[in-house]
Amino acid sequence: MTSRRTRLHLLQKDRFLRADAKVGISLHCHTHHSKEDLDFIPFYANQIPIISRCFNKEVSKYEKREGRIVDFKTAYWSPPLTPAAVFENERAQIAYLGLDAFVSITDHDSIAGSLKLNSSDGCARSPISVEWTVPFENGFFHCGVHNLPADRASQTAMLLREFTDSPNPGVKPSLEELFEMLHRQKDVLIVLNHPLWDIEMIGQAEHEKLLSNFVGSYGRWLHAVEVNGFRSWSENKAAMDLAESMGVPLVAGGDRHGCDPNTVINISRSANFEEFIDDVRTLKVNEIVFMPEYRRPLASRQLRAFSQILTEYPELGQRAKWMQRVFFDIGDGNGLQAVADLGLVQGPLWIRGAIRTLGILGNPRLAVLFRFVSRQADRLPEKIDNSAFQSSRFEYLAGRFPSESVH
Numbered sequence: 001m002t003s004r005r006t007r008l009h010l011l012q013k014d015r016f017l018r019a020d021a022k023v024g025i026s027l028h029c030h031t032h033h034s035k036e037d038l039d040f041i042p043f044y045a046n047q048i049p050i051i052s053r054c055f056n057k058e059v060s061k062y063e064k065r066e067g068r069i070v071d072f073k074t075a076y077w078s079p080p081l082t083p084a085a086v087f088e089n090e091r092a093q094i095a096y097l098g099l100d101a102f103v104s105i106t107d108h109d110s111i112a113g114s115l116k117l118n119s120s121d122g123c124a125r126s127p128i129s130v131e132w133t134v135p136f137e138n139g140f141f142h143c144g145v146h147n148l149p150a151d152r153a154s155q156t157a158m159l160l161r162e163f164t165d166s167p168n169p170g171v172k173p174s175l176e177e178l179f180e181m182l183h184r185q186k187d188v189l190i191v192l193n194h195p196l197w198d199i200e201m202i203g204q205a206e207h208e209k210l211l212s213n214f215v216g217s218y219g220r221w222l223h224a225v226e227v228n229g230f231r232s233w234s235e236n237k238a239a240m241d242l243a244e245s246m247g248v249p250l251v252a253g254g255d256r257h258g259c260d261p262n263t264v265i266n267i268s269r270s271a272n273f274e275e276f277i278d279d280v281r282t283l284k285v286n287e288i289v290f291m292p293e294y295r296r297p298l299a300s301r302q303l304r305a306f307s308q309i310l311t312e313y314p315e316l317g318q319r320a321k322w323m324q325r326v327f328f329d330i331g332d333g334n335g336l337q338a339v340a341d342l343g344l345v346q347g348p349l350w351i352r353g354a355i356r357t358l359g360i361l362g363n364p365r366l367a368v369l370f371r372f373v374s375r376q377a378d379r380l381p382e383k384i385d386n387s388a389f390q391s392s393r394f395e396y397l398a399g400r401f402p403s404e405s406v407h
Helices: 041-045 049-066 083-096 112-118 153-165 175-184 204-221 233-246 273-283 298-310 314-319 349-361 364-373
Strands: 006-010 023-029 100-105 130-136 139-146 189-192 224-228 250-253 264-268 286-290 326-329 336-338
Touching: 023 083, 023 139, 023 224, 023 250, 023 273, 083 100, 083 112, 100 112, 100 273, 130 153, 130 204, 139 204, 153 175, 175 189, 175 204, 189 250, 189 273, 204 233, 224 233, 233 250, 250 264, 250 286, 264 273
Parallel strands: 006 286, 023 100, 189 224, 224 250
Antiparallel strands: 023 264, 130 139, 139 189, 264 286, 326 336
16 A cells, blocks of 8 residues: 555565665554553443453452542553563564664653663664653543654653643643644654544544544644554554645554564664654655564454563563552552552452453464454455555545644
C-alpha cells in the first residue's frame, strides 16, 4: 500500500531487508520505568463473565474486611524488562533482518529508563524519548516525543510532567507553548500515538469527537501519526486516513510492554536518528514494515503479553513476581505499596488460575482459534498492496492547519 507520504510493507518470514534499507527504527517501547495505570481494571473485569464474578467477590470481601473501597485510580503496574533488555531484544530482531538498529524507549511520562540506556556502552543509537500523557478537555492523548536534546532533556521532561499532573489553563507554560517549544527543536519528533484508541473509556464516538478537537487545536505541531503494533488493523487503517487528512506521514510504534519485540518497525537509509527525523518532519516520508508476528490475531498477542507481564522472572530479584510489580494505596497512610508488601504470598486463587489460563491462551500455537472469531476488518490482508485508505473519514480536517506551519 502506498500513500503520498508513507510506504507500507508486509514482511514475509526469512526475508532480509538489507537491499531496501540501512537501518530499522523501533519506536514506542516500554520498560520497567513505565507506570501503567490500573484504573481500567473494574471496567474491563466486568466485561468478562467468569472474571467479573471472581473480581467483584474479592473486591467485596476486601471492602467488608477493611471498611474502605479499593481505589484503582492511583494504582499502577510496571512492565518486567529493564531498558537494556528491551534494547537488546529490539536490536536482535532488527539485526536478524540484516539492518542496524535505532531503538527509542518511551516510558510513560518518564525519561529515567531512556537516560540510563542512552548513557550505556553500545546503546548510542537510542535517543532520549518519552510517551507524554497530554490532558485535553475530558480526556487525554499520548504523544511520543523522541530525541530530546541531552543537555535539556531533564528540564523538558519535567515541564511536560508538570503539565500532565496539573493541566491548569492559567499556569504557564500552556499546552500550546509546550508543543511550540518541542517543535522548535528541529531534531525532536512528535508523534500522535494510537489516536483512535478510546483510552479514556468514554465511548468511541465521544473519543473521536475529542480527537477531532485535539487535532484541530494542536495538529500543526504533530509531525506524524502512529500505526500501532497492539491496535487492530481496522483501527490502524483509520489512523492512516487521519494522517492523510492531516498531511503528515505515518510512523510505526510497537507499544510493547512484555518480552516480545515490536511487531511494526520503520526502515530507512538514514545514517543517524536525526536524518530519520528530518525525513519524517521535512520531507514527510517514511517506510513501515509489518513483521510476520503482526498477522497473529490481536487477542492472541494481547493474551501472550498479559501472560508475560504476570510471569515470574527470578533474574529480576526484588521485581521477580508480578505482585512486586503492581502497586496500590490501600489507605493505611503508607501510600503506594507493592502488592507483595501487603501480606499476600501468592495472590488470590482466582488470579493464579487466570495467570495460568492466560499462559495457555497466549500460546502462539492457538492463534488460529482466535482468527476464526476475529472480525474480517481486523485481519491483516494477504497482500497489503490491495488495501485502500478510507479517504473520506477525516477529510473534514484537511486544510485546518495554518499554511505557515513548518514540520
